[in-house]
Amino acid sequence: MTRKPRLHPTVGTARNLVRSALEEAQVASGSLVLVACSGGADSLALAATAAHFNVSGEFRAGAVVVDHGLQAGSAEVAEAARRQLVSLGLDPVDVRTVEVPSTRTGPEAAARSARYGALDAAAAETGAAAVLLGHTLDDQAEQVLLGLSRGSGTRSLSGMPARRGIYLRPFLPLRRTETEEICRFSGLDPWHDPTNADPALTRSRVRAQVLPYLEDTLGPGIAEALYRTSRILAQDAAYLDELAAAEYERLRSTAEGAAADDGALLLSEDGLRALPPALRQRVLALAVVELGGAQPSFERLLAAENLLRRTGSAGPVQVGGNVSVYRQVRGARVPHGDPSYGNLVLRKNPRKSASK
Structure with missing residues (x-):
């Protein structure tokens, strides 16, 4: 009697992680799930894991390869990924080429939006x-460090959900080295993105220099500790x-x-x-976002909070994204509305037309 090949323990762990993620998301048995695949080790390992569920009949697994067209030979990389995905039995396998526009947010954010x-x-x-994404524990640790470097709050430090x-993201508990093991076990040839070693990119420096330095200086387990921190903070932030x-x-x-998109929002000062500050700042931020503004910085939120002291200026305070907040003075009216003494008023400022 021929013995079945022994299952690699990491492969078994990966399958359990994917199964648990789909069950927790209440994805019905037999449903189609897509793997977002770049051709790198993380997403190829995820694709190989998802392919198992095609065989078991628990779910149907397909894949999408996004070609950003930002590097020479990107079409060939996408095609190589497609071939390996087809060989794993994934269906459908779709390659999508996107155009990444130049934006003020930078190429990484623009590529993410297009993807x-x-x-x-x-x-x-x-x-x-x-849609399954192949981010790992290492990616999460890097995300937390980047948030720390920016002086971010709880939501940012909780990392990727x-x-x-x-x-x-079923692979968040896995290390990057484990996805490489899965690729070797599955006979896959992952693509190694050269930008991951580009010192001009902050994330690349965190990956290649900062995390290894912390491991050498403080001892092993730093990435796991950062991941654990992200999980704790995610619960707190939620x-x-x-x-x-x-x-x-x-x-x-x-x-x-007045409608929120062109008028004013009022928040009771009392x-x-x-x-408590943690809730007050979040409430102010929610008003800013509802009016179409960007998430305010901590400094802008503190400036808005100072209006509640009723000392000094009544504003306005610019809180970002073309939104301002001021304290309504007694007897004055907000645009199109009644006097609102006792409220902070948040307004979306009309954009100035470009000079001809």
């Missing part, structure tokens, strides 16, 4: 119930965000006759003062 646009479209067209909408959303709905009102 998710392509993945959204692929999921909609195929009816996929989930394991689940956001249809997007799942709870605080839930509380802040409830308080925002309680304190928020609009100036009479209600804001009664909140």
Whole structure:
């Protein structure tokens, strides 16, 4: 009797992680799931793991390869990935070429936006119930370090979520070396992105220099500790965000006759003062975002909070994204509305037309 080849323990762990992620997301048995694959070790290992569920019949697995066209030979890299995905039995396997525009946010953010646009479209067209992303524990550790370097808050330091909408990251508990093991076990030839070693990129320096230095200086286990920190902070951030959303709905009102997209939002000063800073700042940020502004910086939120002291200027304070906040003085009216003494007023400022 021929013995079945012994399953590599990391492969078994990877399968369990994918199965658990799909079950927690309540993806129905037999549904199509797509693997977002760059051709690198992480996403190829995820594809090989997902291919197992085609065989077991638990789920149907396909893949999407996004060619950003930012590097010479990117089309050949995408085609090599497609061939390996087909050999694994994934179906459908779709290669999508995107155009990455030049934006003020930089090439990395623009590429990310284009990539998710392509993945959204692929999921909609195929009816996929989930899209699997190959981020690992190492990616999460790098994300936390980048957040620390920027002086970010709880939400940023919690890193990438394991689940956001249809997007799942089942490999967050795995190390990058483990995805390389899976590729070797599966006979796959991953692509090594040269930008990962480019010292001009901050994330690359964190990967190649900062994390190894911390491991050498402080001892092993730094990446695992950062990942553990992200999980703890993710729970804290989710709870605080839930509380802040409830308080925002309680304190928020609009100036009479004014819509949020072109008018003013009012927040009760007394209600804001009664909140602890962690909730008060989140409530202010929610108002800014509702008006179309960007997530305010900590410094801008502190400046807005100072208006509650009723000493000094009544504003306005610019909080980012063309949104300002000021303290309504007694007897004055907000645009198109009644006097609103006792409220902070947030307004979306009209954009100045370009000079001819």
